[in-house]
Amino acid sequence: MTSYKTIKDVAVITIENPPVNALSLAVREGILDGLSRASKDDTVCAIVIIGGGRTFPAGADISEFANGKAFTKPLPQIIEKIESTQKPIVCAIHGTAFGGGLEVALGCHYRIASTRSKVGLPEVNLGILPGAGGTQRLPRLIGVWLAAEMICSGKPIEAVDADAKGILDDLVEISSLESVQTEYDKLLDAAITLALRVKNHSLEGKRVSQLKVEPVSDFFYEQLALQISKNARGMNAPLQALKAVKASAMFPFKEGMQREQQILGRLFVSSQAKALQHIFFAERQTMKIPGIDMKKGVPIKFVGVIGAGMMGSGIAINFIKKGIPVVLIDAEQEFLDRGVKAIEDYFKGRVKKGKTTRFLADRSLGYLRPSLHYEDLSNVDLVIEAVFENLDVKKSVLKHLDEICKPQTILCTNTSTLDIDQIASATNRPDRVIGTHFFSPANVMRLMENVAGSKTSERTIASVMQISKTISKIPVLVGNCFGFIGNRMLFPYNNQANALLQEGAFPHDVDKVLYDFGFPMGLFQMSDLAGNDIGLHIRKAQGIVDPSQRDPNERYVSTTADKLCEMKRFGVKSSKGWYSYAKGSRKGRPDKEVMDLIVENSKAEGFVRRNISAKEIEERCLYALINEGFKCLEEGMAYKPGDIDIIWIYGYGFPPQKGGPMHYADAVGLKKIYDSILQYGKADPKTSAWKPSKLLEQLASSGKKLAKYWTKKLKAQSNL
Numbered sequence: 001m002t003s004y005k006t007i008k009d010v011a012v013i014t015i016e017n018p019p020v021n022a023l024s025l026a027v028r029e030g031i032l033d034g035l036s037r038a039s040k041d042d043t044v045c046a047i048v049i050i051g052g053g054r055t056f057p058a059g060a061d062i063s064e065f066a067n068g069k070a071f072t073k074p075l076p077q078i079i080e081k082i083e084s085t086q087k088p089i090v091c092a093i094h095g096t097a098f099g100g101g102l103e104v105a106l107g108c109h110y111r112i113a114s115t116r117s118k119v120g121l122p123e124v125n126l127g128i129l130p131g132a133g134g135t136q137r138l139p140r141l142i143g144v145w146l147a148a149e150m151i152c153s154g155k156p157i158e159a160v161d162a163d164a165k166g167i168l169d170d171l172v173e174i175s176s177l178e179s180v181q182t183e184y185d186k187l188l189d190a191a192i193t194l195a196l197r198v199k200n201h202s203l204e205g206k207r208v209s210q211l212k213v214e215p216v217s218d219f220f221y222e223q224l225a226l227q228i229s230k231n232a233r234g235m236n237a238p239l240q241a242l243k244a245v246k247a248s249a250m251f252p253f254k255e256g257m258q259r260e261q262q263i264l265g266r267l268f269v270s271s272q273a274k275a276l277q278h279i280f281f282a283e284r285q286t287m288k289i290p291g292i293d294m295k296k297g298v299p300i301k302f303v304g305v306i307g308a309g310m311m312g313s314g315i316a317i318n319f320i321k322k323g324i325p326v327v328l329i330d331a332e333q334e335f336l337d338r339g340v341k342a343i344e345d346y347f348k349g350r351v352k353k354g355k356t357t358r359f360l361a362d363r364s365l366g367y368l369r370p371s372l373h374y375e376d377l378s379n380v381d382l383v384i385e386a387v388f389e390n391l392d393v394k395k396s397v398l399k400h401l402d403e404i405c406k407p408q409t410i411l412c413t414n415t416s417t418l419d420i421d422q423i424a425s426a427t428n429r430p431d432r433v434i435g436t437h438f439f440s441p442a443n444v445m446r447l448m449e450n451v452a453g454s455k456t457s458e459r460t461i462a463s464v465m466q467i468s469k470t471i472s473k474i475p476v477l478v479g480n481c482f483g484f485i486g487n488r489m490l491f492p493y494n495n496q497a498n499a500l501l502q503e504g505a506f507p508h509d510v511d512k513v514l515y516d517f518g519f520p521m522g523l524f525q526m527s528d529l530a531g532n533d534i535g536l537h538i539r540k541a542q543g544i545v546d547p548s549q550r551d552p553n554e555r556y557v558s559t560t561a562d563k564l565c566e567m568k569r570f571g572v573k574s575s576k577g578w579y580s581y582a583k584g585s586r587k588g589r590p591d592k593e594v595m596d597l598i599v600e601n602s603k604a605e606g607f608v609r610r611n612i613s614a615k616e617i618e619e620r621c622l623y624a625l626i627n628e629g630f631k632c633l634e635e636g637m638a639y640k641p642g643d644i645d646i647i648w649i650y651g652y653g654f655p656p657q658k659g660g661p662m663h664y665a666d667a668v669g670l671k672k673i674y675d676s677i678l679q680y681g682k683a684d685p686k687t688s689a690w691k692p693s694k695l696l697e698q699l700a701s702s703g704k705k706l707a708k709y710w711t712k713k714l715k716a717q718s719n720l
């Protein structure tokens with residue numbers, strides 16, 4: 001896990017724990033061993049600590065938090081040992097020196113970094129704080145203001161910025177074209193040169209823990225706490241981290257460290273830390289699917305996008321930003337021009353905001369080729385259609401593509417609801433047809449539901465999952481069912497919100513509960529933002545708007561939603577929907593007209609309105625959502641509970657500190673949820689969403705947790 005060598009009388013401790021050199025127990029032991037050897041060897045005049053491969057450690061080994069290994073030879077002790085070593089220690093940073101990695105660097109006496117590297121303390125994103133002295137050393141090095149900002153936001157910074165802030169002693173210029181090996185060689189060279197230069201220098205002023213912290217006024221802490229409460233609403237760790245930073249300015253180092261460790265201890269066992277660490281791993285597990293070998297994917301070097309509308313133009317941006325050429329097709333010149341303009345405007349905006357340069361923006365735009373002719377797609381490796389949501393239109397587009405594209409081309413559909421198998425049946429290559437469900441805005445939202453049809457091949461799945469990663473998306477493979485996973489689960493959740501209106505609640509009551517739970521906005525606000533006509537369109541396609549076509553045994557909850565559309569209350573775009581909006585504003589106000597309509601409809605539909613508690617609103621919306629998640633798992637439409645959590649966090653704003661709906665279900669207790677579902681179902685027998693999932697029933701009665709049960713199940717499958 002570490003190696004040791006000497007170069008020109010400098011001991012070099014190299015951390016070798018790929019892929020990110022996490023500071024596992026074996027690494028910590030290796031560092032201790034290296035320090036001891038170097039201290040004892042009289043020929044060694046200085047020490048360099050460097051990461052092997054592509055990076056300096058990206059942090060403590062997160063998997064050791066759950067199994068308790070983090071407490072054996074804990075990192076704070078190792079860093080204390082580094083700092084107190086009598087020979088100068090130079091830390092050489094490339095890649096990402098994050099969390100414990102940066103804390104190790106802060107324990108070293110000198111720090112140099114490649115200009116390509118990044119440093120940061122992202123622990124708050126995992127529900128904890130920099131717990132190896134980061135909250136005490138960083139303020140001593142760069143001052144409370146800058147340190148608090150970095151620690152409480154968790155955002156990494158570029159090496160050049162870190163140098164300007166005073167974190168680094170020197171930078172090693174590395175161009176973007178140089179290989180990681182060249183970067184490593186140059187960095188090591190510079191580190192040894194620096195080590196030899198300072199070998200006889202006193203370490204006075206080089207041990208960061210001995211530096212003084214300039215106190216700042218309480219006003220600063222209050223302002224930052226306010227900002228944190230707004231930007232990281234509902235998250236505990238950033239505010240607790242701020243307390244630890246404050247301690248650095250109030251107490252000597254040793255006492256500050258005690259405060260840091262006390263706060264860390266509390267955060268470590270918090271439900272938020274568990275949830276956020278679950279999300280960290282779940283996000284990285286989406287590519288691991290039983291029976292799919294991701295290495296079987298074929299490289300995608302040339303892409304076609306059909307439909308230059310809102311989704312098509314956003315989808316095209318993802319590829320050209322990564323230098324993958326795109327032919328963008330539309331049926332009409334006017335719509336093609338509009339799509340191209342939207343793409344150009346996007347890049348102009350980025351240049352204006354300083355997020356890219358004119359040169360890079362032009363280079364990306366150079367990869368875009370607008371066209372009205374399908375024939376220009378004859379050579380692409382993959383095509384994504386984003387034309388109107390109509391089965392016949394999509395089938396005819398895919399049939400045409402099947403005739404024009406080379407036989408290996410993968411044909412993707414961005415449908416939100418339609419059956420992938422039916423769309424694939426229009427082609428002679430159903431094995432190469434797959435759903436790629438982007439979320440709007442497609443160039444911003446990181447989630448992609450990739451939908452496998454019954455005939456989609458392993459190669460097609462692997463290719464699409466890989467290209468999704470290449471364009472920086474978080475791909476989740478899902479099964480082919482109505483609404484896939486995200487929208488399918490949205491239906492019962494939304495259904496309960498509307499049912500609550502019939503029984504006594506108003507939109508702002510429901511939305512407040514969901515906002516307080518941690519969603520960025522409630523369901524009615526979301527519906528107003530997306531456009532209430534979308535829901536109506538779906539209900540019409542389901543044939544449930546016309547009372548004569550409805551199943552009399554299923555409760556209909558959308559009378560008010562339907563009437564809102566009749567009244568042209570489509571939402572923000574028409575300045576009125578569930579709420580009313582001042583022109584140009586997205587902040588809605590409760591509207592008497594809507595409230596009267598809700599009361600009138602309740603009466604007409606035979607409900608006696610009652611006060612509904614926040615607890616009931618929360619339970620009904622969330623438990624209906626969770627029950628559907630269980631059904632997706634038992635039907636094999638979702639492969640892992642964590643996949644569902646990722647979809648809901650990245651696609652629908654489920655609060656990450658609660659870990660996603662399936663993690664949250666385990667935290668609440670499956671028996672409690674199951675019993676409540678039975679109770680709500682008894683009171684409302686005409687809502688099929690209350691029919692409990694078999695899987696939920698089985699786990700609730702056996703007292704098992706979903707996460708454990710599923711991990712065991714997947715293990716058993718992979719051993720078959």
Ligand SMILES: CCCCCCC[C@H](O)CC(=O)SCCNC(=O)CCNC(=O)[C@H](O)C(C)(C)COP(=O)([O-])OP(=O)([O-])OC[C@H]1O[C@@H](n2cnc3c(N)ncnc32)[C@H](O)[C@@H]1OP(=O)([O-])[O-]
Nearest residue numbers: 020022058059060061062074098099100122130131132284
């Ligand atoms: C007394 C108590 C003592 C406690 C002291 C606390 C000390 C400290 O303050 C706490 C920390 O450092 S907290 C940590 C603070 N640091 C952070 O929060 C940084 C977390 N890491 C990242 O942000 C990203 O991984 C990078 C940007 C580093 C690389 O991105 P990329 O190139 O897209 O790569 P990728 O796909 O993301 O990962 C590749 C593989 O590495 C795995 N893995 C990664 N980091 C890991 C870790 N720390 N650990 C374990 N594993 C880690 C990852 O799961 C994946 O595994 P798989 O099996 O192949 O799926």
Ligand SMILES: NC(=O)c1ccc[n+]([C@@H]2O[C@H](COP(=O)([O-])OP(=O)(O)OC[C@H]3O[C@@H](n4cnc5c(N)ncnc54)[C@H](O)[C@@H]3O)[C@@H](O)[C@H]2O)c1
Nearest residue numbers: 307308309310311312330331335386387388389415416440
């Ligand atoms: N809008 C969303 O929020 C969203 C989210 C996820 C998925 N989707 C799905 O993405 C698809 C597109 O949605 P949108 O909102 O971008 O629609 P849109 O109406 O903005 O764009 C559709 C474009 O397709 C073009 N088009 C229609 N038929 C064509 C054909 N035969 N050949 C070439 N071009 C053709 C139209 O001219 C138009 O420019 C739909 O299937 C939709 O369900 C939409």
